[in-house]
Amino acid sequence: MYMFLPFLLALAGCASVWRARAGLSYVMWGATVVVTVAWFFHHATDPLKFSF
Amino acid sequence: MNSAQTGEPRSVGAILNMLGLSGISLILTVAFTYQLALGELPCPLCLLQRAGFIAIGMGFLFNMRLGERPSHYAMILIASLVTGFIAMRQVSLHLAPGDPGYGSALWGLHFYTWALIAAVGIICYVALVFVLKDATGKGKGDARVTGFASNAVFAIFALLVAANLLSTVLECGAGQCDDNPVRYLLLK
Numbered sequence: 001m002y003m004f005l006p007f008l009l010a011l012a013g014c015a016s017v018w019r020a021r022a023g024l025s026y027v028m029w030g031a032t033v034v035v036t037v038a039w040f041f042h043h044a045t046d047p048l049k050f051s052f
Numbered sequence: 053m054n055s056a057q058t059g060e061p062r063s064v065g066a067i068l069n070m071l072g073l074s075g076i077s078l079i080l081t082v083a084f085t086y087q088l089a090l091g092e093l094p095c096p097l098c099l100l101q102r103a104g105f106i107a108i109g110m111g112f113l114f115n116m117r118l119g120e121r122p123s124h125y126a127m128i129l130i131a132s133l134v135t136g137f138i139a140m141r142q143v144s145l146h147l148a149p150g151d152p153g154y155g156s157a158l159w160g161l162h163f164y165t166w167a168l169i170a171a172v173g174i175i176c177y178v179a180l181v182f183v184l185k186d187a188t189g190k191g192k193g194d195a196r197v198t199g200f201a202s203n204a205v206f207a208i209f210a211l212l213v214a215a216n217l218l219s220t221v222l223e224c225g226a227g228q229c230d231d232n233p234v235r236y237l238l239l240k
Contacts, residue, residue, distance in 0.1 A: 003096065003224040006103035007217035013110055014210045017117045025118065029110050029127060033134060036103045040138050042228070043096045048144050 006036045064188045066197040068181045069115040072128075072174070073205050076109035079170060080212040083163065084219075092155050093223055093233040097142045101167045102216055104135030108174055109209055116197045117206065128178055136171030139164045154232075 002008075013028030083102060086092050094102065111128030115121070142164035146153045153162045161169075223229060225237040 001228045004220040010106045011213045022118045
């Protein structure tokens, strides 16, 4: 699990924006969000003892 | 054609998107300042909140440099929800009475609490942008924003993303970070 991956993907997204590559920028944004959510589920393991 | 080339005044949307991206850069700068000045290393959830803010910033950046589009605003809202959810999870972890929380506090609130407030605030900000754009009704919706101010805001944001990448590599190496990191893994 590479913790730096979301930042690497975001930086690649910024580079794509600089080169006006819209499609690639959107792909990089999507990958950043997907990896962030995936890493979140990987780390969020402690159960929360709340009742509603 | 863009606003700088035509010499037309910037649209309300363009200005508000630049302000939005500047706000995201400010959030990342404050987090970095605490990391470097106080030596407080970000935990995995803290890093993911930073990544969420960067994804929000990318939405503002898309509006600036690729032209304003509803889908870019949707990206900002989705990333805000993700960031807010991650922050809410961390708030929940430290909610119990007597829990000192993680890291230092700013004006009485820990950074994950500020992250939750900021994520909700950004959603409200996007709503305000829609209202103001509708009220002014001027400017080309899909015009790209270039010029010195736009380039400067873009450069600062890109620099902060690169700095976060470098910092995370130094802190975590090529693996996952400790839950309570106290030192940079690659700077032993």
